[in-house]
Amino acid sequence: MSLGYIIRRILGAIPLLLGISVILFAIIHFAPGGPLDVYADNPSVSQEALQQIKEAYGLDKPVPVQYAMWLKAMVAGNWGYSIRTGRPVLQMILERIGPTLELGGLALGLSLLVAIPLGIVSASRRGSRLDEGLTLASFTGISTPVFWLALLLQLLFSVELGWLPSAGYQSIGGGGFTDRLSHIVMPAAVLSLATIASWSRFIRSGMIDVLNQDYIRTAYAKGRSEWAVVFYHALRNAMIPAVTVIAVDFATVISGAVITETVFAWPGIGRLFMESMNGRDYPMLMGLMMMGSVGIILANIIADIAYAALDPRIRYG
């Protein structure tokens, strides 16, 4: 794999992003509603005042002109100004990205640590009681609604037992490490549950494919232990299909877990997205969605690079 390849992939992403931005911009402007809807029931906000606000944010201009204005701010400036707060979009995203990275990072790290062993155990004991139990558990995990699980955990650990704070990022006034840890435990657990469940399924099926290959039989025939066969010969190959899923999940979790962050009042990107969506804050939405798009494209590039690292036969020129 060459550096040239990576650079070419990144350059190739630019027209893709431009295309995405046009489509996103069109969709959010065609969607019913608008940023000034909040004033709908308020008779004292006059049509003149609305017109003035429209002009201030360029909302009175044709959509293509608005797009050009947005693109200019996005490329050369501060990504435009939020209609809801009047503050620069980039600054608001930077304020919110820290908590999202902490929550997403912890949840994904936890997911990897748990999902890989689960997938391996499940595959190497295929058909056993253990495998069946884990399969049932993963499907339960995948199909459990996040908000419901969150509510149950909150009622148990905050209301009944009083062990953990039910929501928020830290105690008022800012807490130390343990304070923050106590706040992050529940959202991280909820967020990782679904990813653990789905990743372990992918790793399991990847492992089952690989374990049926001839070279695995050969390895066993050579007298290698099961442990060595699984980790040395099988795992790397079994990871290839899972890598794509994991990479894209990384990108989506890092660009904000909307429901988890909202339920746990976590001050991250996902909640910012939710609020911007409710208020039809166009510049804010565009900034967040473009960030998400960049994340997904990068995740795909990284996944491709990871294939080559995992499988020496794959080479990009």
Add this chain to the structure above:
Amino acid sequence: MKIDISRRAMLQGMLAGSAAMMVMPGMKAFAQERGGTLTVGLTYEIDTMNVYSTGYLGDAQATVVEGLLAPDKDAKYVPVLATEVPTLENGGIVLSEDGKTMDITYKLRPGVKWHDGKPFTSADVKYTWEAVKDPKFIAESKDGTEDIDSIDTPDDLTVVCHYNTVTPAFASTLFTFGIMPKHLLEGTDLNTSDYNRTPVGTGPFKVSEFVQGQYVVVERFDDYWRKAENGDQLPYLDKIVFKMIPDTNTLMTQLKSGEVTMAVQVPYNQAKQIEAVSSLELITGPLLSWQHLDFNFRNDILSDLAVRKAVAMAIDRNVIIKAQGGYPKAIKSPVVPVFDYYDPNTPEIPFDVDAANKALDDAGYARGGDGIRTKDGKRLSFSFVVQSGRADDELVQQIIIAQLKAIGIEAQADNKDGVAYREARYKGNYDMIYGRWITSADPVYSVFYGTNGPNNGQGYSNPTLDQAFAKFENSLDPKVRKQAASDFQKIIAEDVPTIPLITNVALIAKTKALKNFVPNPTNMTNFVNTSAWYMQS
């Protein structure tokens, strides 16, 4: 702020709550205690602390920033930074000789300090007007700035506003929202100023922390001007924390676990949970909003009074109220009962399906084979608009459609989203429309039902009604206004351009330890006077 919620619970609970609320301010059974922290859960994220540019009601802001006047629990104005509410009698309002313009003089309260210790003066008032009026300042609430031509400040404690019109509603705008400190803000850009996060005000509390997306902490201002009747320096509380918790389920959980000790917007369908928690109590307060069904007069059939009256007779408000948990209250006038100007003698059109059917029969609308009436080949079939996505409104719409069917009128849902709904309402792209208006503490009604009212999309024009509105809105004499208000309520009830249906209530959950709390129905929020609140340990 949107509170779209489905509703469930008991009317009795609500009535008991409001009775308790009436008694409370008079009770002095407990000694006031100093100290304590109140933690308030808000379901929206505070965008800016600037009262003029926030897109929400200024709950947290009201503890920090004060205006010259403020509405009290009955939506009546009381002096805050002014020493009295200007009226004709006390000489605060002086009409010009031709009666077309007025001057309003505010006497300011002496000895009031900003949170940074500098004195509050008339220059701050004048600056506030100039700053809000400035077209460069992006704000939703610029109401009233254009009515003032100039402001004189003869001395530090006197402000004379020269109005270019006569408007009794002067109190519901501008200086009531809040005064901004000239010495800190003059020459700065208000759109990007730090003031929007940590405003310096004259209120009982000062902002000590604003953490975006998490919380705002306000702490006691020791040099606050207000004293309690017993001489105590106010405020009593050490701190109020406003936590931003977007999910109402989570907010209810935090109330139960004690992480939050007050929530001002409890959804109707979650009220029951709160009643079950022994440390909490649920308080009911009125709201200045009302729901109504309006007719489009461009439709020939709907411009027939007999049809409008029949519709009014066909609607059973009790069903609508029950469907929303029993919390809303039935109304018969657009002037909600909180206001003094509400006339309880306003004629009422009672629910009576038989009478409605008879009225339509008499007026020549005969039932066709499908049960829908026709006259001169025209079917009584109407498009019926509500804002889509508002579960409560869509529910009410279904009820009304069913109730109208019983009298042979077909209403077809034609629901529109946000902006499209607003536009339909302005332009009259509907036959019937259901929705709500939320008003200030001193509303004018010509904007809704006057011939040239900017919110009148109905094509409705009634010169007698216009005259009554004009009298109400251009007079400063309370007696004349009261009479005019009775007149226009009667005209609306008899001419039925609109059917006022229900008014909502606010459900407030708070810890029982918090005393002296009084709900406030106005857009100045429940936090308009927090200085007297205290925690009983």
